[in-house]
Amino acid sequence: MDIGLALPQFDFSIPGERPLRWRTVCDWAQRAEQLGFGSVWLADHLFWDLARYGGSDDTYDVYDPFAGLAAIGRLTTQVRLGVLVASVPLRPPSVLAKTFATLDTLSGGRLIAGLGAGNYAPELDAAGVGLEPPRTRLERLEEAIDVLDGLFAGGPFTYHGRHYRTQNARCLPRPVQRPRPPIWIGGKGDRLLDLCARRADGWNTVWTWTFDDYKERLGVLDRACDRAGRDPDTITRSVGLYTLVGEDEGDLRRRFEQLRERTPAGLLGATTLEEWRIGRLVGTVDEVGEQLARWRDLGVHSLVVSAAAVPFAVVDEDGVELVAASCSLVPR
Numbered sequence: 001m002d003i004g005l006a007l008p009q010f011d012f013s014i015p016g017e018r019p020l021r022w023r024t025v026c027d028w029a030q031r032a033e034q035l036g037f038g039s040v041w042l043a044d045h046l047f048w049d050l051a052r053y054g055g056s057d058d059t060y061d062v063y064d065p066f067a068g069l070a071a072i073g074r075l076t077t078q079v080r081l082g083v084l085v086a087s088v089p090l091r092p093p094s095v096l097a098k099t100f101a102t103l104d105t106l107s108g109g110r111l112i113a114g115l116g117a118g119n120y121a122p123e124l125d126a127a128g129v130g131l132e133p134p135r136t137r138l139e140r141l142e143e144a145i146d147v148l149d150g151l152f153a154g155g156p157f158t159y160h161g162r163h164y165r166t167q168n169a170r171c172l173p174r175p176v177q178r179p180r181p182p183i184w185i186g187g188k189g190d191r192l193l194d195l196c197a198r199r200a201d202g203w204n205t206v207w208t209w210t211f212d213d214y215k216e217r218l219g220v221l222d223r224a225c226d227r228a229g230r231d232p233d234t235i236t237r238s239v240g241l242y243t244l245v246g247e248d249e250g251d252l253r254r255r256f257e258q259l260r261e262r263t264p265a266g267l268l269g270a271t272t273l274e275e276w277r278i279g280r281l282v283g284t285v286d287e288v289g290e291q292l293a294r295w296r297d298l299g300v301h302s303l304v305v306s307a308a309a310v311p312f313a314v315v316d317e318d319g320v321e322l323v324a325a326s327c328s329l330v331p332r
Contacts, residue, residue: 001296003327004039004082005032005320006240006306006313009068010048011060013313015262018060022071025063028314029072032079035324039080039112041304042068043312044087046123053310055266059122066099073107081107084204084240084304085116085186089129089137093144094166097151101175109176113148114204116186117141138191139163145183145199152180184238190220196235197224206240206304207311208279211294214239218299238302239295242309243281245288245322252284255316263309281305288326 007028011018029040042065051057069081081103086096104111117137118124124131132140143161150157155170175181184202185192196203203221205214218237225232244259246252256273268276281288281303295303305323308315 001292001300002038002080002302003292003323004041004080004302004304005037006041006043006084006304006311007032007072008314009042009065009312010062012050012264012310013308015315020061020063022063025068026072026075029079030075031320033076035321036327037079037324039082039302039304040072040076041082041084041312044083044085044090044116045120046090046126048120049122050264050267050310053267054269055264055310066103069103069111070106073103073110080110080112082112082184083114084206085114085184087116087118087120087123088141088144089118089124089132090127093147093164094151094169096144097148097171100148100181101152101171101173104175104177104181105173109181111175111177111181112184112202113181114184114186115141115144115200117192134189134191136163138195141185141192142195142199145185148183149180182236184236188217190224193217193221194224194227197221197228197230197232200235202236202238202302204238204240204302204304207242207306209239209241210279211298213279215298233299236301237299238304239300240304240306240311241279241281243288243305243307243319243323244276244316245282245319245326246284247322248284252282255319259309259315262315267309276309285322285326288323289328292326 008014011020013020032040044065045062047059049057049059065083100113121131140163143164151171154174156168159166182201184204185196185200186204188205222232246255260268307320
């Protein structure tokens with residue numbers, strides 16, 4: 001099972017560092033590779049707020065994921081590079097194909113092309129595209145996969161969909177990975193899982209999941225694969241989880257209090273460690289190793305950790321080393 005790190009990317013990502021320095025992002029990408037993580041990840045947003053997590057609606061700035069991954073690709077040699085997930089409403093697929101192909105070329109074939117339907121209304125309004133109904137966004141997502149597929153072959157490619165069109169479009173040089181970089185889609189709804197079964201190489205869902213809730217979604221995906229005539233094992237399964245690891249129980253409690261102190265107001269409130277364990281990757285090194293093994297046994301191929309109480313953040317720096325130690329306990 002690949003363990004990936006959600007890199008700090010936003011102005012809330014590192015306590016006390018606002019604005020976030022680009023050097024910090026680079027340092028964490030290189031450190032992740034040195035610690036043995038198999039992948040590093042950036043999000044695709046123009047800006048972000050923490051209201052959905054219980055925080056304020058103040059907006060935070062963020063680095064562009066595609067320029068960022070291009071730079072990180074030149075600073076690393078082994079880790080896979082992924083975006084969770086490219087917002088299709090913000091990225092015309094004929095242009096996105098060129099971006100993905102270039103990233104795959106620059107990194108020597110290490111790209112994972114994450115795609116999402118887009119659901120953050122403030123940035124979509126700011127970009128002038130607006131938040132469309134769920135069905136329309138899923139239609140766009142499927143057509144985006146059509147266009148990426150066609151253009152990853154190089155072109156010329158002509159396509160006439162309901163939402164997107166191309167006319168003798170080209171995408172050269174082609175991606176290094178053949179026939180295409182793996183396309184993962186992010187989300188958890190029934191219709192999205194049906195699309196995943198029919199068209200995607202991988203499925204990602206984040207950031208809080210219990211084993212039972214995830215197994216229920218796996219059942220939906222399996223049934224969608226049955227309808228599509230596809231082996232469910234051909235879909236890479238990826239889960240993102242908030243993560244906190246301690247050397248022992250006392251150290252874990254100390255680190256949780258530190259997490260509370262360093263997390264933006266409103267997110268943790270009166271939450272106890274016992275409550276926060278639920279649906280997250282939390283425990284001692286041995287306990288987290290056991291949890292990782294259980295996720296692997298559920299069929300998860302990739303687990304992405306966010307070492308904080310918010311996505312794409314690092315609150316406990318040496319705690320990331322403990323995550324790496326937990327990974328070493330999972331039998332191959």
